[in-house]
Amino acid sequence: MKKMISFLSAFLIVTGISLGTASADKSGVVKIPTHNWSSQLVGAEVVGELLKMVGEEIEYIPMDSQTVYQSMADGDIDLVHEIWEGAFGASYEKSLATGNVEEILTHDAVTREDWWYPNFVEETCPGLPSWEALNACSDQFARADSGGKGVFIGGPVDWLKHDAEKVEALGMNFEVRNAGSAGAIWAELDSGVAQNKPVVIFNWSPNFIGAKYPGKFVEFPTHDPKCTTDASWGVNPNALYDCGNPASGYLKLAVNKDFSKNHPAGYKVLKQMNFSGPDIDKMANYVDTDGLEVPAAAQKWLDEHESKWSNWVN
Ligand code: TMO
Numbered sequence: 001m002k003k004m005i006s007f008l009s010a011f012l013i014v015t016g017i018s019l020g021t022a023s024a025d026k027s028g029v030v031k032i033p034t035h036n037w038s039s040q041l042v043g044a045e046v047v048g049e050l051l052k053m054v055g056e057e058i059e060y061i062p063m064d065s066q067t068v069y070q071s072m073a074d075g076d077i078d079l080v081h082e083i084w085e086g087a088f089g090a091s092y093e094k095s096l097a098t099g100n101v102e103e104i105l106t107h108d109a110v111t112r113e114d115w116w117y118p119n120f121v122e123e124t125c126p127g128l129p130s131w132e133a134l135n136a137c138s139d140q141f142a143r144a145d146s147g148g149k150g151v152f153i154g155g156p157v158d159w160l161k162h163d164a165e166k167v168e169a170l171g172m173n174f175e176v177r178n179a180g181s182a183g184a185i186w187a188e189l190d191s192g193v194a195q196n197k198p199v200v201i202f203n204w205s206p207n208f209i210g211a212k213y214p215g216k217f218v219e220f221p222t223h224d225p226k227c228t229t230d231a232s233w234g235v236n237p238n239a240l241y242d243c244g245n246p247a248s249g250y251l252k253l254a255v256n257k258d259f260s261k262n263h264p265a266g267y268k269v270l271k272q273m274n275f276s277g278p279d280i281d282k283m284a285n286y287v288d289t290d291g292l293e294v295p296a297a298a299q300k301w302l303d304e305h306e307s308k309w310s311n312w313v314n
Pocket of ligand 1: 087159
């Protein structure tokens, strides 16, 4: 079967028909994945526009934000420009270890992803932002159908946050409900704020939302790499994930190992580029607050930051 498939794809390649899974090769366009949060979508388009300026052709491909790392190692995708340590560190580092991925840079943006609440919650839940204080107030986050447990609104499942394991490992009286999209998280936040009802959601920084609704991350036991690999580490000696996510996580950019050879002009651009925290913030904000479409938001970022990116394309 495998033989037949490779025969078939060879046939399609010589006849010039693309299966949509062609590898990251010399002839190919630069394949950039798109995911399910706004800064990534806008940044992907910014990166694409910059690469076009040096003559590359670009294709955007909507992809799962975990399996994309295997796809990059396999050469089905050329680059990932927003690798968040908290959500994707494990998948990324595994693909890097195959030797089929080249790390290009760590952006200046420092990242955090974790449980988060808007500040008014502190009025009724003393002791925040500690996770123990949050747990002591779990009833305030309960809903009609949650059986007395607090409800935590998590991100889409492909962000793979291990929140349910965290609840279990820390013995918290919470249940996790995964939102279908970033927009669905903001809708939960909007409705909690509108009703002055405590909400605790998955959030991340840099991100525009802290400007719209000031709030704080819940402080879980400080992250340690052993927390996710060694059950005996941490407050629960029998479980992984008894900790928060990294509080000062990286944001990286990486490419398929053949990118420098296949796309030398584009490679030069990537080697020089770098997004700051405010860059990521603005990319999200143009879409989620200002309501721009992704291409218009990317154009706005380019228009407003020419002195920054003009150095990257020279
Ligand atoms: C994966 N994210 C940056 C939305 O946390």
